[in-house]
Amino acid sequence: MQRNARPYLDSLLAIREDIDLELQEIEDWNCCGATEYMSVHRVAAHALVGRNLALARDQARDTDLLTAGCSACYLNLAKTDAQMREDAGLKDTVNQALAAGGLEYEPGAMKVRHLLDLVCHDIGYDAVKARVVKPLHGLKVAAYYGCQVVRPDYDSRWDSHEHPTAMDKLLAALGAEPVEWSLKTQCCGGHMSVIGPDVAFGLIRRLIHGAQEAGADLVVTLCPMCQLNLDAYQVEMNKHFHTDYQVPVLYFTQLMGLAFGKKPKDLGIGKEFVDAAPALAKIQAEAPKVAEAKRKRRPKPGDALPMPGME
Structure with missing residues (x-):
């Protein structure tokens, strides 16, 4: 959430006081290994995640609750604790493994x-609902959960795994109007957008087309990877299939912020690739215009580590 998903973090920080949510970031946290590492080295991956669990337990102030906004982080934390x-x-x-760093974790802590x-x-x-000052009346939204949360x-947190x-x-x-659609837990392609773009573009097209056919003005998600694929790679998908979908993708925290009366700019709106302004005009929200200049990937530093070879 510190990089590509910065709007997710900004919008969360903007609304936390409105919903009386006290947040404490884990100090010295490490990457959870994302979606791949569990398949590469299961035990090492669990140890990597176990370190975050141990740090959270040691640093927590009067709570045993650990929350993650990233779906991959949430899944890996929950999976490691459960297993x-x-x-x-x-x-x-x-x-x-944790003992080498002076740590220990009792599962369930x-x-x-x-x-x-x-x-x-x-x-x-x-x-x-009690905090809403600007209801999102007239805005049709497709709630997209992705494949890693439900x-x-x-711990039986959700009412359905499929719907x-x-x-x-x-x-x-x-105040928004959620549309009925059948793809809310289908995969966005994950890192296939980099590894196998043709596969990812097919999955992205299916989701964007499904949301549009359901009548949604925009897609709302809870996952940084899903937002990145459906937003940034929607542009590439259009080039691949010679289509012209323009379906914006925002985080649920950004919609909460709008309903709570926050300024779109303070919620990170305007940083998406597919402009959300036309959709948000339905609720009289003046979203910053998305920069028209092409966003170029920063060049790799000369001292960066090489990509690992596949043998």
Whole structure:
């Protein structure tokens, strides 16, 4: 959330006081390994995630709640905690690795929750609705959960693994109109956008087309990877298929901020690739214009590590 998903972080920080949410960032956290590392080296991946769990447990102030806004981070944290509870051998091996850094983690010590789950089920729809000063009336939205949050559902947090409704209910509480569509938990392609673009573009096209056919003005997500693929790679997908989809993709926290009366700029709106201004005009929100200049990838530093070889 510090880089490509900065609007997610900015919008979360902008609304936290409105929903009485106190946040404490883990100091010296490390990458969770994303979606790939578990397949490359399972035990090392669990140890990597276990370090974050141990740091959270040691640093937590009067709480055993650990939340993540990133779907991959949430899944890896929940998976490691759950599998350490179920597998004594894995627990011992992970703790042997953590001991090298003076750490230890007792599985179950932290309750891992996704940010959306926390907002919907702890703060609650009624409390959110009570904060709304600019209802999103007239805005049709497609709630997109992606494939990593609602399944596997380690602690029975969601009402359905295939057709969840938590975000739909949240968006309705904000005054928006959630559309009915069948692709809300389908995969966005993950890192296939880099590894196998043709595959990713097909998945992205299916999702964007599905949302548009359902009548959505925009897609609302809870995952940085999903937002990146559906937004940034929508442009590339259009080139690939010679299409012209223009479906903006925003975070649920940005929609909350708009309904709470925050300025679009303070919510990171305007940084997306597909301009959200036309859709947000329906709710009289003056979104900053998306920069027309092409965004170029920064050149790789001369001292950067080379990409690993595949043997």
